[in-house]
Amino acid sequence: DAKTTQPPSMDCAEGRAANLPCNHSTISGNEYVYWYRQIHSQGPQYIIHGLKNNETNEMASLIITEDRKSSTLILPHATLRDTAVYYCIARGSISGGYNKLIFGAGTRLAVHP
Amino acid sequence: NAGVTQTPKFRILKIGQSMTLQCTQDMNHNYMYWYRQDPGMGLKLIYYSVGAGITDKGEVPNGYNVSRSTTEDFPLRLELAAPSQTSVYFCATGGGNEKLFFGSGTQLSVL
Numbered sequence: 001d002a003k004t005t006q007p008p009s010m011d012c013a014e015g016r017a018a019n020l021p022c023n024h025s026t027i028s029g030n031e032y033v034y035w036y037r038q039i040h041s042q043g044p045q046y047i048i049h050g051l052k053n054n055e056t057n058e059m060a061s062l063i064i065t066e067d068r069k070s071s072t073l074i075l076p077h078a079t080l081r082d083t084a085v086y087y088c089i090a091r092g093s094i095s096g097g098y099n100k101l102i103f104g105a106g107t108r109l110a111v112h113p
Numbered sequence: 114n115a116g117v118t119q120t121p122k123f124r125i126l127k128i129g130q131s132m133t134l135q136c137t138q139d140m141n142h143n144y145m146y147w148y149r150q151d152p153g154m155g156l157k158l159i160y161y162s163v164g165a166g167i168t169d170k171g172e173v174p175n176g177y178n179v180s181r182s183t184t185e186d187f188p189l190r191l192e193l194a195a196p197s198q199t200s201v202y203f204c205a206t207g208g209g210n211e212k213l214f215f216g217s218g219t220q221l222s223v224l
Contacts, residue, residue, distance in 0.1 A: 036213075043117075043203050043215025044156065087155065101213060102172070103148075103155035 004088045004104060011110040012082075018075040020107050022088030025069040031090045033064060034101065035073045039084040044103070047073065047086075078111045085109070115139055119204050119216035126194040126223045134189040134219050136204030142214075144207040145187040146171070147179065149200040150218075156203060162187055194223045 005023040012018040024033065032051050036044040048055055048062045050071070055062045061074040075082050087106040120135045136145065143164045148156040148171075158171030162181040176198060178190040191198060204216045 041201065041218065041220075043205070043218055044213075045215070046212040102158065105153075105155050 004090050006086070006088050006104065006107040008105065009108040009110070011112060012075075012078045014080055014111055014113050015077055018078040018082065018109060018111065020073040020075075020086050020088075020109065021070065022073070023070045024088070024090045027068050027090050029068075033062065033071050034087075034089040034091055035060070035062065036087045036089070036101075036103070037082075037084040038087070038106070039081075044087065078109075080111050080113070083109060083111045117204055117206055117214055117216035119202075119219050121219060122217070123220045124222070126191075126221065128194060128196065128223060130194050131190070131192050132194065132221075134191075134202055134204075134221070136187045136189070136216060137185050138187075138204075138206045138214075139185065140206055140208065140214065141184065142206035142208045143184065145181065146205040146207070146213065147177070147187070147189045148203045148205065149173065149198075150203065151200050159189065159202075191221075196223050199223045 032049050034049040035047040038044045047059050048057055050062045050064055064071045085106040085108050087103050089101050118137045146161040147159040150156045157173045159173055159177050160171055160179040162168045165181050165184050168179050168181055181187050199222050202219045205213045207213045
């Protein structure tokens with residue numbers, strides 16, 4: 001699995017877009033990029049994942065650069081409830097059906113009024 | 114549909130004591146995982162299971178044991194508790210796709 005690098009912390013004004021970067025310069029061709037978040041002391045929550053195309057769902061958008069060496073998670077209109085630690089994970093395609101995600105330290109996003 | 118249920122939520126152990134952390138899921142997922150999270154750190158994988166009767170070690174298995182006799186249950190056993198095992202423990206399940214579903218965690222202190 002490729003190593004990912006994220007800034008330790010960011011902040012964002014409520015109602016503005018939060019753009020969380022992730023560097024994964026050693027990612028291989030079959031490795032997906034996953035994003036999870038952890039609000040306070042709860043269990044992590046899946047947000048989105050992608051391989052090479054940009055992805056969007058009801059929670060966020062994922063923009064992956066053409067060379068796949070970095071990506072950005074976008075929360076279009078951040079709210080106070082989006083304050084959390086965000087984890088970017090590069091993981092190979094699921095082998096045998098299981099998905100051993102390895103979590104790093106993540107980015108601590110603070111959304112302020 | 115409760116999802117992933119972990120019990121207990123909190124526990125204090127003395128050094129050398131043993132205990133079992135329970136994890137039950139009603140999502141009919143084959144894949145289950147145990148993670149631990151130390152303060153200010155990311156999650157580390159302890160053990161995982163790809164189905165009933167099949168388990169394997171993760172990153173930090175020492176001091177723990179698991180079993181998987183049914184699809185629903187994946188208990189984590191600490192035999193001789195040590196202060197280094199003070200942590201928050203999360204159980205997760207997956208249906209063979211990209212999403213993992215996590216329980217609310219068990220906060221364990223070993224004193």
